[in-house]
Amino acid sequence: xxxxxxxxxxxxxxxxxxxxxxxxxxxxxxxxxxxxxxxxxxxxxxxxxxxxxxxxxxxxxxxxxxxxxxxxxxxxxxxxxxxxxxxxxxxxxxxxxxxxxxxxxxxxxxxxxxxxxxxxxxxxxxxxxxxxxxxxxxxxxxxxxxxxxxxxxxxxxxxxxxxxxxxxxxxxxxxxxxxxxxxxxxxxxxxxxxxxxxxxxxxxxxxxxxxxxxxxxxxxxxxxxxxxxxxxxxxxxxxxxxx
Amino acid sequence: xxxxxxxxxxxxxxxxxxxxxxxxxxxxxxxxxxxxxxxxxxxxxxxxxxxxxxxxxxxxxxxxxxxxxxxxxxxxxxxxxxxxxxxxxxxxxxxxxxxxxxxxxxxxxxxxxxxxxxxxxxxxxxxxxxxxxxxxxxxxxxxxxxxxxxxxxxxxxxxxxxxxxxxxxxxxxxxxxxxxxxxxxxxxxxxxxxxxxxxxxxxxxxxxxxxxxxxxxxxxxxxxxxxxxxxxxxxxxxxxxxxxxxxxxxxxxxxxxxxxxxxxxxxxxxxxxxxxxxxxxxxxxxxxxxxxxxxxxxxxxxxxxxxxxxxxxx
Numbered sequence: 001x002x003x004x005x006x007x008x009x010x011x012x013x014x015x016x017x018x019x020x021x022x023x024x025x026x027x028x029x030x031x032x033x034x035x036x037x038x039x040x041x042x043x044x045x046x047x048x049x050x051x052x053x054x055x056x057x058x059x060x061x062x063x064x065x066x067x068x069x070x071x072x073x074x075x076x077x078x079x080x081x082x083x084x085x086x087x088x089x090x091x092x093x094x095x096x097x098x099x100x101x102x103x104x105x106x107x108x109x110x111x112x113x114x115x116x117x118x119x120x121x122x123x124x125x126x127x128x129x130x131x132x133x134x135x136x137x138x139x140x141x142x143x144x145x146x147x148x149x150x151x152x153x154x155x156x157x158x159x160x161x162x163x164x165x166x167x168x169x170x171x172x173x174x175x176x177x178x179x180x181x182x183x184x185x186x187x188x189x190x191x192x193x194x195x196x197x198x199x200x201x202x203x204x205x206x207x208x209x210x211x212x213x214x215x216x217x218x219x220x221x222x223x224x225x226x227x228x229x230x231x232x233x234x235x236x237x238x239x240x241x242x243x
Numbered sequence: 244x245x246x247x248x249x250x251x252x253x254x255x256x257x258x259x260x261x262x263x264x265x266x267x268x269x270x271x272x273x274x275x276x277x278x279x280x281x282x283x284x285x286x287x288x289x290x291x292x293x294x295x296x297x298x299x300x301x302x303x304x305x306x307x308x309x310x311x312x313x314x315x316x317x318x319x320x321x322x323x324x325x326x327x328x329x330x331x332x333x334x335x336x337x338x339x340x341x342x343x344x345x346x347x348x349x350x351x352x353x354x355x356x357x358x359x360x361x362x363x364x365x366x367x368x369x370x371x372x373x374x375x376x377x378x379x380x381x382x383x384x385x386x387x388x389x390x391x392x393x394x395x396x397x398x399x400x401x402x403x404x405x406x407x408x409x410x411x412x413x414x415x416x417x418x419x420x421x422x423x424x425x426x427x428x429x430x431x432x433x434x435x436x437x438x439x440x441x442x443x444x445x446x447x448x449x450x451x452x453x454x455x456x457x458x459x460x461x462x463x464x465x466x467x468x469x470x471x472x473x474x475x476x477x478x479x480x481x482x483x484x485x486x487x488x489x490x491x492x493x494x495x496x497x498x499x500x501x502x503x504x505x506x507x508x509x510x511x512x513x514x515x516x517x518x519x520x521x522x523x524x525x526x527x528x529x530x531x532x533x534x535x536x537x538x539x540x541x542x543x544x545x546x547x548x549x550x551x552x553x554x555x556x557x
Contacts, residue, residue: 004347011335070331077295078348079321 005085009062009092016061021100024050028104032111043108044131051101051139056163058096059146062089063236064156086236090147090229097139105132137221142166144225148232245309248273248395248427249294253303256289263289265451266303271429271444276421278442278459279431280528286451287431288328291399294429295325308394321349324388328400328431330380334373338366338383342390349391360386364416378409385416395427402437410434414441435525445524447531454531455499459524466527467501469509470494470518481508486534497522497530 027050031042066072076082146166150159249271256264263286271277281287292298294307296316305312312319332341338361346352361368364382366375375383381401388396398417402410418441421428432438438445439459446456455462466485474489478496483505486497498505510517522530 001348004344008333008344012333069334071333073292073297073327074330074332076297077320077325077327078345079317080348081317 001080002084002088005080005088006092009088012065013061013092013096016057017096017099020054020057020096021103024054024100025104025107028107029111032108039108046104047101047132047135048138050104051097051135052142052167054097054100055139055143055146056160056167058093059143059150059163060156060159061096062093063147063150063152064154064159067153068155082237083233086233087229090144090232093147094140094143097143098136101132101136101139141221141224141228142170144228144232148228148235152235245306246273247271247306248275249277249305249307249429251290251294251303251305254290254293254300254305255302256286256293256298256300263451264293264300267448267451267453269446269453269456271427273427274425275443276428276430276441278438278445279429279448280433280435280438280445281431281448282433282532285433285448287433287448288399290448291325291397291429291431294397295320295323321391322394324391324393324396326381326384326388326396326398326401328403330384330401332372332380332384332387334371336372337368338370338372338375339368341372341383342387345387346390351391353390353392356392357386357390360389360420363420376409377405378412381405381409381413382416385413385420389420393426395429396421397429397431399431400433401430402432402434410437417441435523435528439524447528449532462524462527463521465501466497466499466522466530468520468522468526469496469498469513470520471496471509471513472515472517473513476512476514478512481505481512485530488535497526497534499530 024046028042028046031037031046032039037045066075075085142163146159146163149166150162154162247270249269251267251269254264254267255262267286267290279287279290289298293300294305294312296312296319299313307319308322310318310322336344342357342361346354346357364386366379366383366386372380372383385398385401388398401417402413405413414437417428417430428441430438430442442459444456444458445462447454457465471494472492474492474494476494478484478487481496481498483499483501484496485499486495488495496509498509506519
């Protein structure tokens with residue numbers, strides 16, 4: 001049964017994934033070729049900004065078409081658990097941002113480095129490889145948060161709009177973290193912690209600050225993803241009769 | 244095993260403050276073809292979604308094939324076939340793909356049966372779902388609801404949007420395919436002439452309540468119309484009055500639970516010979532749903548305004 005759910009979701013998402021892959025990597029190659037910034041800046045720009053765009057595109061993919069095509073009732077009248085459907089939809093949608101980013105990493109590795117580290121001094125040569133997992137995690141959080149906050153009866157355009165609002169909120173929040181002095185979020189107190197834990201960017205402040213602890217790098221994203229996935233399940237738990 | 248395929252007791256359901264079902268009570272016998280009648284918005288689809296476990300009732304309970312859908316919806320859905328009104332399916336899938344996809348949800352899926360049905364229902368195997376005509380789409384939905392040998396088939400306004408010929412053709416398939424093996428059919432519709440030739444029993448749902456549930460023969464026997472060649476009489480004490488319309492020199496009374504006693508009462512009311520008519524299901528449904536219950540509404544137009552005035556009997 002799970003195989004059938006995965007097959008259907010993959011068939012529905014594959015062109016979107018292909019489109020995202022071509023789009024992101026076209027931009028990456030164009031920027032590397034144009035030499036308007038050094039390789040490191042290009043990687044940061046493509047993986048973070050591109051990851052955000054892909055997250056919105058991916059969030060528009062898995063759930064909204066069931067609403068706009070009125071197929072929820074047909075789907076859910078089958079003997080299948082809603083949580084399985086939600087989880088598979090989330091996962092295949094997530095591939096829509098991971099696959100393009102992974103392809104871009106491969107391109108970044110194999111592309112001749114003809115303009116490395118000339119403009120902005122970076123901490124070390126492996127900086128891009130630290131940026132990449134961080135970009136994946138941030139866009140995953142952003143994608144999941146958009147999926148969970150979009151109303152379950154929303155069409156694709158509405159989900160996109162929710163994604164833009166979430167992005168604006170995230171930007172405001174990162175400004176807040178900056179204002180509270182980067183790296184000292186752990187001094188905000190309990191309320192600050194609770195408020196911050198809902199931002200997909202919050203934990204970067206912790207891991208990138210002077211109090212970086214390795215276990216935080218793994219624990220915080222998992223904790224945050226659990227919160228967002230729980231929100232998403234709660235949101236879709238009752239979508240059974242909605243379309 | 245219970246003699247009832249569906250048992251509904253005092254079922255309530257609300258969307259926010261809007262109460263859709265207001266204490267529905269109904270029992271559907273095993274092996275029957277049960278017509279579930281109601282106007283658009285009466286609550287038919289909501290009742291069906293509750294039976295499927297897609298909606299949780301705010302009060303009351305229902306059992307489908309002995310299982311409570313609110314407790315074990317997957318068990319219910321694995322045993323029943325369901326076809327939604329104007330069923331939308333995945334247009335990008337080919338007919339064979341959607342059959343395989345739906346089949347993977349049911350361990351009892353019967354490929355041989357499906358192959359036979361594909362020929363019988365004249366469906367193209369390779370065509371995409373989006374290229375099918377409305378009639379073919381309905382037939383495909385019917386096929387998908389039957390492939391796992393369900394003991395109960397729920398058809399929610401299955402002919403919605405079909406032209407009259409496609410409707411008749413669809414009903415022919417339904418009757419041919421389902422009047423076998425003791426399959427119970429729960430057929431919801433607002434088109435009475437559709438249900439009349441097929442159903443053994445009917446229930447009429449109006450404003451979230453069952454206003455009548457009986458066998459079709461019983462209904463035709465018990466609901467009668469009387470034409471009285473005068474209009475100035477008082478029908479206040481007549482029980483079971485569903486509809487009363489008056490012309491200048493005659494009146495028409497539609498009554499339920501009609502027996503000899505009631506006939507005598509009407510003859511006495513008229514004071515002269517009366518004409519009695521049997522009604523078809525369409526007219527019976529109309530009497531239950533929009534019958535005035537003897538409260539006549541007169542509408543006046545005055546200075547561009549419309550005034551309604553209710554008059555009890557005459």
